[in-house]
Amino acid sequence: MKDAAILVRALRDPASTTALDSGGWTALLTLARAELLLGTLARRLEGIDLPQPIQAALIDARLNAEYQRRSALWEADCARRALTEFDGGIVLMKGTAYVAAGLKAGEGRHIGDLDIMVAHKAIAGAERLLLTQGGWEWVKEDAYDDAYYRDHMHELPPMIHKERDRMIDVHHTILPMTARPQPDAAAMLDDAIDIGNGLSIFAPEDMVCHCAAHLIADGDLTGGLRNLWDMHCLLSEFSAQDTQFWAQLAARSRHHQLQPAVQRAARLSARLYGTSIPQSWAKAHWHDSLFIRRILARDGWGRGSAPLTRLLFYIRSHWLRMPPLMLARHLWTKWRKA
Amino acid sequence: MRHEFHVRVGPAAFRIGSDWRAPIDQMRALYADYPAADFTDFTVRLEAARFLRRFLRPSAAINGDYRLPDAAPLPLGQGLLAAEMGMNLQMALGWRRQLILHASAVEREGRALIMTGASGSGKSTLSAMLGQKNWRFMGDEFALIDMVSGDAVPYPRLISLKNEAIAAMQKHAPDARFGPLMQGTPKGDIRHMVPPAPAIVRMQARAKPALLLFPRFGYEPAVREIDAGEVFMRLTQASTNYVALGEAGFEALTRFVQNIPARAIDYQSGEQAEALVNQLWDQLA
Numbered sequence: 001m002k003d004a005a006i007l008v009r010a011l012r013d014p015a016s017t018t019a020l021d022s023g024g025w026t027a028l029l030t031l032a033r034a035e036l037l038l039g040t041l042a043r044r045l046e047g048i049d050l051p052q053p054i055q056a057a058l059i060d061a062r063l064n065a066e067y068q069r070r071s072a073l074w075e076a077d078c079a080r081r082a083l084t085e086f087d088g089g090i091v092l093m094k095g096t097a098y099v100a101a102g103l104k105a106g107e108g109r110h111i112g113d114l115d116i117m118v119a120h121k122a123i124a125g126a127e128r129l130l131l132t133q134g135g136w137e138w139v140k141e142d143a144y145d146d147a148y149y150r151d152h153m154h155e156l157p158p159m160i161h162k163e164r165d166r167m168i169d170v171h172h173t174i175l176p177m178t179a180r181p182q183p184d185a186a187a188m189l190d191d192a193i194d195i196g197n198g199l200s201i202f203a204p205e206d207m208v209c210h211c212a213a214h215l216i217a218d219g220d221l222t223g224g225l226r227n228l229w230d231m232h233c234l235l236s237e238f239s240a241q242d243t244q245f246w247a248q249l250a251a252r253s254r255h256h257q258l259q260p261a262v263q264r265a266a267r268l269s270a271r272l273y274g275t276s277i278p279q280s281w282a283k284a285h286w287h288d289s290l291f292i293r294r295i296l297a298r299d300g301w302g303r304g305s306a307p308l309t310r311l312l313f314y315i316r317s318h319w320l321r322m323p324p325l326m327l328a329r330h331l332w333t334k335w336r337k338a
Numbered sequence: 339m340r341h342e343f344h345v346r347v348g349p350a351a352f353r354i355g356s357d358w359r360a361p362i363d364q365m366r367a368l369y370a371d372y373p374a375a376d377f378t379d380f381t382v383r384l385e386a387a388r389f390l391r392r393f394l395r396p397s398a399a400i401n402g403d404y405r406l407p408d409a410a411p412l413p414l415g416q417g418l419l420a421a422e423m424g425m426n427l428q429m430a431l432g433w434r435r436q437l438i439l440h441a442s443a444v445e446r447e448g449r450a451l452i453m454t455g456a457s458g459s460g461k462s463t464l465s466a467m468l469g470q471k472n473w474r475f476m477g478d479e480f481a482l483i484d485m486v487s488g489d490a491v492p493y494p495r496l497i498s499l500k501n502e503a504i505a506a507m508q509k510h511a512p513d514a515r516f517g518p519l520m521q522g523t524p525k526g527d528i529r530h531m532v533p534p535a536p537a538i539v540r541m542q543a544r545a546k547p548a549l550l551l552f553p554r555f556g557y558e559p560a561v562r563e564i565d566a567g568e569v570f571m572r573l574t575q576a577s578t579n580y581v582a583l584g585e586a587g588f589e590a591l592t593r594f595v596q597n598i599p600a601r602a603i604d605y606q607s608g609e610q611a612e613a614l615v616n617q618l619w620d621q622l623a
């Protein structure tokens with residue numbers, strides 16, 4: 001098993017898995033777990049007649065996904081209570097938002113940290129309340145990293161809860177301040193949809209823009225298959241509900257300077273997961289194959305493969321994040337401390 | 339991976355992959371009587387942390403489906419231990435089919451004695467010793483409690499003997515098969531022992547829990563009652579998946595605590611422990 005294509009096929013066409021032998025199943029579930037998609041896969045395979053040992057493993061995976069859903073919502077509620085005195089909107093992001101809104105992307109989804117977004121000017125207040133009222137504390141005290149986060153990143157340095165051992169990331173926008181695209185975070189907050197209790201989630205177009213920014217415009221595509229599955233589910237669900245969705249998404253992504261990222265994410269989603277996208281969005285770019293190669297770079301033992309492609313995207317992730325001179329200074333400092 | 343081994347221990351099937359042959363050969367020998375597995379629930383990988391470490395002072399990093407980010411690699415001479423630690427980790431973090439208690443278990447007439455306690459309490463050695471007498475060994479590391487029936491499900495992995503327990507068991511069970519003696523591990527000397535044949539042949543035979551003991555080695559022989567609330571709290575701490583199992587785990591553990599008598603016992607020798615165990619078993623179980 002050279003890459004993760006077997007996992008993509010199983011997610012895209014669950015019935016195709018009935019042809020797998022036991023070695024194929026071991027590879028499939030190992031890959032899915034390594035890509036944080038085991039719960040998602042288990043939900044997709046629900047109702048298919050499979051051998052008992054496979055069913056038992058899938059039931060475990062669904063139980064575990066239910067536990068993650070429960071804890072994610074509990075964490076969100078803990079944050080809400082800590083932020084009772086906070087004056088301003090609090091937006092749930094990523095997995096927690098998907099399960100809170102009952103979206104298809106949340107079905108079986110792995111959820112690790114709690115991600116929330118507040119207005120940039122109010123972030124110090126949110127930070128103070130989480131530290132004093134909520135029981136969160138800094139993960140590590142490091143003056144350089146701390147200053148780096150505060151000066152250049154789109155979020156506070158990560159905090160961890162003293163008792164529950166769960167992390168919270170508090171964002172004020174969706175990409176590092178040093179990245180070239182500068183999304184309109186204020187508009188995202190203004191248009192967020194209230195889900196009750198003082199919490200909200202992004203409007204559909206903004207949710208897709210964030211998902212694409214996270215997948216394409218930030219990071220080295222680790223977890224790419226999972227983030228792309230989010231993309232597939234969001235696009236499919238929103239476009240089925242609203243005939244104007246694609247036009248609105250195009251306009252909104254332009255406004256956020258994220259049109260290339262959103263279009264690429266949509267193309268990759270169509271190519272791997274078979275998402276229906278408009279004809280005008282489907283024109284392939286020669287980089288796409290490289291992205292696909294990186295996204296699929298894992299073998300049936302759960303090990304990362306294609307080391308050169310991985311390295312390339314690792315370098316790209318730093319390039320996206322910083323102008324060259326700043327990157328050089330950053331790496332120099334990190335190297336001296338290592 | 340270059341070398342591969344599959345094995346079933348009780349309800350769980352494992353796939354072990356290794357960059358080196360030696361740990362796989364050792365597992366093949368020690369697990370020779372265990373059932374093979376086609377599909378496996380968990381994967382453990384013993385890998386060189388860096389390419390050169392495959393050859394030069396080789397050391398095995400413990401990777402797999404679940405891993406601890408800060409776990410230090412072990413020298414290749416301790417590769418078998420690395421594989422066993424990897425398998426334990428998969429169970430502790432990934433298993434959801436039964437409630438897991440960090441405990442040893444032995445069975446007699448279809449009823450199980452469960453022993454739990456901190457590392458060094460002697461629960462593992464006690465279960466190995468009783469397994470040589472008229473008890474069936476069910477497991478020295480995890481007791482699996484079925485959440486519907488309340489039954490104890492055997493998990494008879496290789497018995498992990500530490501320090502003084504190694505010589506003691508070699509005396510008790512001279513005919514048993516032992517793995518290589520691994521000295522200077524993070525837990526001192528370790529040597530694995532193949533459980534007695536009935537433990538392996540009957541690894542699918544469940545038992546009704548009948549007595550729970552909290553043994554403590556190194557104190558004057560004594561028996562103490564423990565309040566049910568205290569038992570419950572200690573077992574939640576001894577379980578690696580109690581929280582993840584949610585309401586089903588809570589209900590299973592509540593029933594377990596309500597139905598199974600529990601005692602703490604102190605002892606200074608295997609003979610004392612055996613006498614206390616038999617006395618309490620006759621009284622309570």
